[in-house]
Amino acid sequence: MASLISDIEPPTTDLVRRKKRSSVSSAASPSTSAASVSGESHARWRSEKQQRIYSAKLIQALQQVRLNSSAATSSSPTAQKRGKAVREAADRALAVSARGRTLWSRAILANRIKLKFRKQKRPKTPTKIPSMTTVVNSSNRSRTRRVSVLRLNKKNIPDVNRKVRVLGRLVPGCGKQSVPVILEEATDYIQALEMQVRAMNSLVQLLSSYGSAPPPI
Amino acid sequence: MSNRRSRQSSSAPRISDDQMIDLVTKLRQILPEIGQRRRSDKVSASKVLQETCNYIRNLNREVDNLSERLSQLLESVDEDSPEAAVIRSLLM
Secondary structure, eight states: OHHHHHHHHHHHHHHHHHHHHHHHHHHHHHHHHSHHHHHHHHHHHHSHHHHHHHHHHHHHHHHHHHHHHHHSTTTOOSHHHHHHHHHHHHHHHHHHHTTTOSHHHHHHHHHHHHHHHHHOSSOOGGGHHHHHHHHHHHHHHHHHHOOOOOOOOOOSOHHHHHHHHHHHHHSTTOTTOOHHHHHHHHHHHHHHHHHHHHHHHHHHHHHHHHHHSOOOO | OHHHHHHHSSOOSOOOHHHHHHHHHHHHHHSSSHHHHOOSTTSOHHHHHHHHHHHHHHHHHHHHHHHHHHHHHHHHHHHOHHHHHHHHHHHO
């Protein structure tokens, strides 16, 4: 078993390191140009350290998802529900990586807890599995059904205002925020999503390369 | 001062044009197409916001696809337990 690990280790860590190196080098040029304006948020989501932190959290969350789904085999029969559970876990890991500094991350974490308590009276871990699938459905439905009847701000340009409201609905937790808050949250949210995409991409590549390779003996 | 106050309340009756331009510029630089191609100020705020909405929707869709693929891969990896243990130990 030890020899197996040592044999496989170089290419995997190489792949992982290559992913991080490529992300850092590709982020080097835009981050330096934007450093004057928003250097802090740019560097935060594109740094190697942040990517490493998020990858570790993501893997932990995914392992939990796998344990839950294997424990109760009949709970997630459809592939769609399993995919949504993975998306939930990834979002949660992303929100935790934000360290509570942004609205959208707090909203993601708060939504999970709120809906979990609403659907199940007793907040016990054995009931987490069915509540997770119901959470997904209700959260999606509530997100799309929410109609904003916001005419609070009287801006100069109503068209821009309308688009900002649409943007506010897209970013979690920013449906009723003011314009500058929405714009700031959107910038952070986009960068976090980009990192999420990068991390999940490399994870998929890693797992698919293992799946296709024959098990060495 | 007004920024702090407007942050706490949900409505911001006064937002300076400079602040708006600043935020929209920041957003524009993040967007893949408009932000990198032309650095002129001819891109309107409305277009930037539209591109932002589209970009966020695209990113969300991509994450959904990736999570679906990941869930399938996790299911398939489950069967080979030694491989799963190896992967777990390596990724951690």
